[in-house]
Amino acid sequence: MYTIGQVAELFHLPISTLRYYDKEGLFPCLERQSGIRKFSERELEALRVIECLKRSGLEIKDIKQFMAWCLEGPSTYPDRKAMFEARKQALEEELQQMQKTLDMLRFKCWYYETAMQDGNEDRLNAMLPDHLPPEIQTLYDNAHA
Amino acid sequence: MYTIGQVAELFHLPISTLRYYDKEGLFPCLERQSGIRKFSERELEALRVIECLKRSGLEIKDIKQFMAWCLEGPSTYPDRKAMFEARKQALEEELQQMQKTLDMLRFKCWYYETAMQDGNEDRLNAMLPDHLPPEIQTLYDNAHA
DNA sequence: GTAACACCTGAACCTGACTTTATGTCAAGG
DNA sequence: CCTTGACATAAAGTCAGGTTCAGGTGTTAC
Numbered sequence: 001m002y003t004i005g006q007v008a009e010l011f012h013l014p015i016s017t018l019r020y021y022d023k024e025g026l027f028p029c030l031e032r033q034s035g036i037r038k039f040s041e042r043e044l045e046a047l048r049v050i051e052c053l054k055r056s057g058l059e060i061k062d063i064k065q066f067m068a069w070c071l072e073g074p075s076t077y078p079d080r081k082a083m084f085e086a087r088k089q090a091l092e093e094e095l096q097q098m099q100k101t102l103d104m105l106r107f108k109c110w111y112y113e114t115a116m117q118d119g120n121e122d123r124l125n126a127m128l129p130d131h132l133p134p135e136i137q138t139l140y141d142n143a144h145a
Numbered sequence: 146m147y148t149i150g151q152v153a154e155l156f157h158l159p160i161s162t163l164r165y166y167d168k169e170g171l172f173p174c175l176e177r178q179s180g181i182r183k184f185s186e187r188e189l190e191a192l193r194v195i196e197c198l199k200r201s202g203l204e205i206k207d208i209k210q211f212m213a214w215c216l217e218g219p220s221t222y223p224d225r226k227a228m229f230e231a232r233k234q235a236l237e238e239e240l241q242q243m244q245k246t247l248d249m250l251r252f253k254c255w256y257y258e259t260a261m262q263d264g265n266e267d268r269l270n271a272m273l274p275d276h277l278p279p280e281i282q283t284l285y286d287n288a289h290a
Numbered sequence: 291g292t293a294a295c296a297c298c299t300g301a302a303c304c305t306g307a308c309t310t311t312a313t314g315t316c317a318a319g320g
Numbered sequence: 321c322c323t324t325g326a327c328a329t330a331a332a333g334t335c336a337g338g339t340t341c342a343g344g345t346g347t348t349a350c
Contacts, residue, residue, distance in 0.1 A: 003296080003297080004296090004297075005296065005297080014338085014339075015296095015297090016338070016339055016340080017337085017338065017339090019298090019299095020337075020338060020339090034345090034346075035297080035298055035299090035345080035346085036296090036297060036298075036346080037297090037298090052246060052249045052250075052253075052288075055242065055243075055246045056246050056247075056249075056250055059336070059337090060336080060337070061336095074260070074264055074265055074266075077257050077260045077261045078257075078261060080257050081254060081257035081258060081261065084250055084253040084254045084257065085254055087250055088247065088250040088251060088254060091243060091246065091247050091250060092247065094243070095240070095243055095244075095247065097200065098200075098236060098239070098240055098243070099240075101197065101200045101201050101236065102233065102236050102237065102240065104197050104201075105197075105201055105229055105232055105233040105236060106233060108229040109226060109229045109230055109233060112222050112223075112225050112226035112229065113226060115219070115222050116222045116223060116226065119219055120219055121219075143197075148326080148327080149326090149327075149328095150326065150327080159308085159309075160326095160327090161308070161309055161310080162307085162308065162309085164328085164329090165307075165308060165309085169307095179315095179316085180315080180316095180327080180328060180329095181316095181326090181327060181328075182327085182328090204306070204307090205306075205307070206306095
């Protein structure tokens with residue numbers, strides 16, 4: 001059993017956030033002793049799942065839905081699986097987009113490195129868009145694909 | 146020369162967003178004819194850069210700073226490069242985190258697939274945390290690394 | 291027994307990036 | 321001439337995800 005302050009420290013979260021999660025129904029089984037929240041292993045596990053779902057882009061209300069499904073038992077396995085599948089696909093697409101953005105950023109770093117050496121962008125502008133050094137061309141093309 | 150409506154269509158952005166960007170100073174050279182915004186090639190190029198910087202996680206006010214540097218000339222090449230370097234590093238770290246999250250999601254998909262087959266989580270709970278099938282164990286470990 | 295401290299509540303406030311609303315100007319078409 | 325449609329403005333509203341605050345309670349330490 002942990003107090004809210006101990007859990008906050010364990011998870012490096014502000015106490016206010018834990019209270020907010022509770023208010024939003026993310027700890028449906030949370031118990032209290034004379035008003036004071038008592039966090040058990042069940043809530044810690046919930047918190048681990050919450051962190052994962054949050055990172056994967058879910059909103060609080062969707063996480064609440066997931067918690068509700070968990071309470072409901074095995075009949076909701078398909079819902080829970082569908083939710084994770086959907087998130088997985090969304091994240092995979094986001095990852096692809098990020099790779100493109102990253103190539104763009106790498107290109108821009110090279111661009112300004114070169115501009116600094118030249119003192120201007122004249123030579124660079126003459127090279128664009130298809131007379132760049134080979135590996136830079138790849139970055140540029142990836143970023144615009 | 147384009148009207149705000151044409152640009153909105155070209156970039157699949159609401160008109161209100163373009164006006165908001167203008168209000169925030171993202172088009173420092175934008176001209177007007179009797180009050181009406183006239184978007185030229187310069188603003189389209191700015192918009193392409195804005196989209197990239199936004200995807201890379203920059204806030205509007207930082208993008209505004211970048212636009213100001215571009216106006217200022219070659220003396221700000223180092224600032225612009227530093228900005229892209231910082232974004233590049235941040236995005237690379239974020240990408241790593243996302244890979245971990247993705248492994249967690251893949252694990253959860255397998256978990257609920259298995260739970261559905263079993264009709265309960267008893268066997269799964271007995272396998273956790275270190276008696277999982279080999280490739281699933283890898284996902285699990287990566288996600289918690 | 292009283293001070294210090296962690297806890298409680300509910301409500302108001304905050305930030306970023308828009309979006310909506312209310313109101314107004316202006317040129318072209320029926 | 322008047323309506324329609326695209327443009328303009330300022331100001332307020334929205335949304336997620338918290339944070340802060342005022343005012344009160346409970347337990348522990350001396």
